[in-house]
Amino acid sequence: MNDYATLTIGEKTLKLPVIIGTEGEKAVDIRGLRQETGFITYDPGFANTGSCKSAITFMDGEKGILRYRGIPIEQLAEESSFVETSYLVINGKLPTPEELTRTSVMLNDHSLVHEDMQIFYQNFPRASHPMGILSAMVNALRSFYPELMNTDEGFEITFLRLLSKVRTLAAMSYKISRGHKVIYPRPDYTYCANFLHMMFDSPVKPYVLDRDLVKALNVFWILHADHEQNCSTAAVRTVGSGRANIYASLSAGIAALWGPLHGGANQKVIEMLTDIHEKGLRVSDLVARAKDKKDPYRLMGFGHRVYKTYDPRAKIMKQVCDTVLSKMEIKDPLLDIAKQLEEIALSDSYFIDHNLYPNVDFYSGILLRAMGIPLNMFTVMFAIGRLPGWIAQWKENLDDPDQKITRPRQIYTGQNQADYLPMALRKKS
Ligand code: CMC
Helix, strand or coil, X not given: CCCXXXXXXXXXXXXXXXXXXXXXXXXXXXXXXXXXXXXXXXXHHHCCCCCCCCCCEEEECCCCEEEECCEEHHHHHHHCCHHHHHHHHHHCCCCCHHHHHHHHHHHHHCCXXXXXXXXXXXXXXXXXCHHHHHHHHHHHHHHHCCCCCCCXXXXXXXXXXXXXXXXXXXXXXXXXXXXXXXXXXXXCCCHHHHHXXXXXXXXXXXXXCCHHHXXXXXXXXXXXXXCCCCHHHHHHHHHHHCCCCHHHHHHHHHHHHCCCCCCCHHHHHHHHHHHHHHHCCCHHHHHHHHHCCCCCCCCCCECCCCCCCCCHHHHHHHHHHHHHHHHCCCCCHHHHHHHHHHHHHHCCHXXXXXXXXXXXXXXXXXXXXXXXXXXXXXXXXXXXXXXHHHHHHHHHHHHCCCCCCCCCCCCCCXXXXXXXXXXXXXXXX
């Protein structure tokens, strides 16, 4: 193949360089296009636009492949912990035993948050969604920890501080929303065990850790750790590209993740399954609605911009759900409904022709329910898992000499030049 592509516009022919990634992905470098021809590209939703080169995550949507730093997600889910995977995603390599211990010690050292942060929570209206609160709190962290990240050590402390404190803030928000005493992290617990402890321990009812749930939470967060240039990661990179600090950038990422087409889908899936269960809706009717072009209804937890086959994360999530529910002897009717829905959808020609398969959010809520996580905290769980990815992508963007402030162009379709009309001359409506 040529190492350039040829584009002819009117009289002008352009040789555009071709860029090929390590897994053979191909791109046409159009950076000179506007200057040379006056044309821009038009690609709403950036479905065909590569915004960066990245060495963090590889996805093959046709084959259902997901790898962090080259390592398949299946191996990480089986062998790794969330802390080790976070290290891998952020630092680009698996840690040595000493590096992993140092990371765990630092996560423990930075797990408390300033006590004044509790006052913030008291002032949010009771009905506030935890994602809105989390986004605000992460932005507020910058005021409590304003140290500049101008050394490697400064970056390391800030990244670990974020991983540790966001988890503490999330558990704290749950306790405060229930009017319960805040539970502090324990130094003898691992990262995931500590989260469950902070969520569910109580002075009158000590929480007994379940090894299977701790393992399941590790897998849940590993599966969410990064997913290349999705909506929230693009938001983090965009905000970071204006040289906003990492707290502000992550706060924007959390806000972007909240949307029901993105991370908010995990809450919407359970609401959909609950409606089927409680209101006696028929699965086949919902499938029919999802296919009806006149109806905006969509099956939540189905479809993906990149995956045109079964999402590899959903495959693992489904297995973990089955294992955890059977070990805990939980009979969740929503799991049966989900499986029924999947079966009907996957044998339907609309879903087959549109390549619509379950995505990560389809089964994840059932696992979170088994852990006792309340519905409105589901997307917060996704956000904690996505932190290492956002951090790694923010840093990669900062270090990339090709990157500039993100500033797409547009095709203007509004009114041509018009004169200002004084109020006295305007017609009454
Ligand atoms: N139910 C019914 N039809 C669907 C669905 C669905 N869930 N998803 C896509 N389609 C149809 C859509 O109507 C369109 O049909 P047509 O070409 O005939 O007009 C076609 O499939 C392509 O859809 P699209 O909206 O152009 O695809 P997209 O890549 O822009 O959107 C998506 C991807 C994930 C936003 C979309 O599939 C969706 O809305 N899914 C439901 C929400 C969901 O589960 N989101 C979680 C995504 S995974 C977690 C994450 O990474 O955030």
